[in-house]
Amino acid sequence: MVLLRLAFRNIWGAGLRTWLNAIVLSISFVAIIWTQGLYEGMAEQVSREMIKVSVGGGQIWHSNYDPYDPLTLDESHGQIPPICQQWIANDQAAPVLIHQGAIYPQGRMQQILLKGIDPGQQIVQLPTQGLANHDRLTGLIGARMARKTGLQKGDYITIRWRDSKGVFDAADVQIAGIFDTYAASIDQNQIWLPLNRLQRMLAMPDQATMFILDREFSPSKIPEGWLFKRQNDLLANIQEIVQAKSVGASILYVVLLLLAMLAIFDTQVLSIFRRRKEIGTLIALGMTRSRVIGLFTLEGSMHGVLAAIVAAIYGIPLLVWYAVYGLGLPIDAENYGIALGQRIFPIYSAGLIIGTTLLIMIVVTIISYWPTRRIAKLKPTDALLGKTQ
Amino acid sequence: MENEVQVKTEHLVKRYPMGAESFPALQDINLQFMKGEFTGIVGPSGSGKTTLLNIIGTLDKPTEGEALLLGKTISKLTHKEGAKIRNEHLGFIFQTYNLLPVYTVFENVEFPLLLLSMEKKERDEAVWQALEWMQITEKAKVKPNQLSGGQAQRVAIARSIVKKPKIVIADEPTANLDAKNSHRILQLMVDLNKDLQTTFIFSTHDEKVIQYLRRIINLEDGRVASDELVELNGIATQE
C-alpha cells in the first residue's frame, strides 16, 4: 500500500511524460484488441456462413475424396449406402456428387467442378429449389463465379464433361440463380446442378461424393468406405487462414508495442538517474533496496494501468462503433482465401481483452523492472551524494 | 539507563579505493556515544565527518575495526537488517533536506510511520505532534517546492523524529540555512533532545552550531583530534 501510493504520486507528478507513455501504450492496446477482434469476428462470421451454406453439422466423405486434389476426383464417389438413403429420406443429410468439367466463357476453356445437389434439400441454405421443375438443364452459380465468367441469370453456358465410361459429352446449362456468399469453397470455379441430372449425365446413378449433415443431426454410425468429417475439422481450415492473417497483422502492433516499451524503458532509466538522491533517502529512511526496486517497477507498470484507462476512454467508443457498424472490406479480398463481400463485425471476447491486458501488463512490468536492477548496485552513500556508479 | 552506550567504534578505519592506492578517510576512530547525547563532529570539509556518520547510520561499512550500533555489529548487518534498524531506531537529517517532492509536508512526515505499518489514528497524532514541535503545522498541505529552506529543514527534522527514534543523525543540517534559521533549528533540536531524550549526532563546520553542542569531537584528516564535553551554562547564556 505504501509503495502503491508513492508510486502513483510519482507517476502522476511526472505529468506530461507519464501521459505520453500511457497514450503511446494505449494505442497498442486498442490496436491489438481491434485487429484481433476483427479477425475473431471474421473467423466467426465466415464459420457461421460456412455452416449455413456448406459445412452443415459435418460431412461424410467418400474415402477417396480430397478437395485439394482434382485429379482423384473421378474416383471419389460411390453408391449411396442404405443408411444414408435413410438419412436423406429423413431430411438429415443431403448428398452431393462432384465431378470435373469444363466451360468455355468467351471461347476460353476453364476447368470447373460440377456439383450435383438435390433441389429439394433443406440441409444447406442454398437456393437449390431454383433447380427444380425445369425441363431444361439449369444451374446455380455463386456471385464470384458470375463476375468472373460474366454470366447472368437466364444466360446459357455450355459445359463439357467425361462420364464414368470415359465418354465426352456436352450440354447447355441455363443459369437459374446466382447466390452470394463469403464461402469461396462453394462459389469459385463451380456450377451447381440438380443431383439426378448430374448422376444421369455422368452415368453414375445413385452415387455421391459426400453428404452434408443437418446441423441437429449426429450420425450413430458411419458406413464403410466413407469418412466422417466433423464440423470443427471442416472449419479448422478457415480458422487457420484467419489466424495466419492475424499473425501478419500483429507485426503492426508489435512495432507499436515496441515503441511504447522504448518510451517506458527510457522513462525508467531517466527517472532512476534523476532520482538517485531520493533512492538514497528512501534507503536511509529504512526501505530495503528490494522495496525501492519494487517502487520503481510499480511506477513503470502503472503506465500499463493508465494506458488501459486511456485506451478505455477512446477505445471503447471506437471498438463499439466498429462492432455495431462493422468494417467494410474490399469486395474482392480474394487474397484472404475467403470471399469477403460484406462488412466484418469484430468480436471482442473476454479472452481477447483479458489476454491483451495481461500481455501488456507483463511486458510493461518486465520493461520497468529491467532498468531498476541498477538500483541494486547503487550504494546508498553514493546515491545520497547524487553519484552513480 | 543513563549510561547506556548506543554507538561504539573500535579502531575504525575507512579507506576509499583511489586507483591502485587507497585513501584513508577515517583512521583508528575510537568513540562512544551515550543515550541522550547532543554531540557535534566538527572539522573542515574532507575531514571524514560524512563518512563517519554514514557508518554509524548503517549506510556504509568500515574497512577495518568495528562499529556497534545499539549492540549490533554494523559490518555484519545484512541489507535487510540495516534497513530494519534504520526504520525503527534511526532518524536522518540531510544538508539538502531530501524531502519527497510528490508528497505534501504531512505525507513526508507520515512516510516513516507508514514504513513501520502504524495505525492511521496513531500515525495522524504523531505527525501533528511532530509538526507542532517544529512549528510548521500551517504548511501541512503544502508540497516541498513551496517551502523556504528553513521550513523544509524543519519538515525534515519532523520526519526524522516523528517515530521517536533512539538516535538522530544530522549531516551538516544548517549548511544551506541563514543565521536566523540555523539558530531556530538548533534550538528546536536542543528542546527535542531534552524532551524526548533522543541522541543527536551532528556533523558541522558551522560556528553557529558549535555553541549549542554539549560535546564536540574534532576530526582532522580522518583522525579524532580532540573530544570535549562543554559546560552546560555555555548555552544557558545564549538566549
Ligand SMILES: Nc1ncnc2c1ncn2[C@@H]1O[C@H](COP(=O)(O)OP(=O)(O)O)[C@@H](O)[C@H]1O
Ligand atoms: N565515495 C568516495 N570515494 C572516494 N573518496 C571519498 C568518497 N567519499 C568521501 N571520500 C573522501 O574521503 C574524505 C572524507 O570525506 P567526507 O567524509 O565526505 O568528509 P566531510 O564530510 O568531512 O567533508 C574526503 O577526502 C573525500 O574526498
Ligand SMILES: [Mg+2]
Ligand atoms: Mg560531508
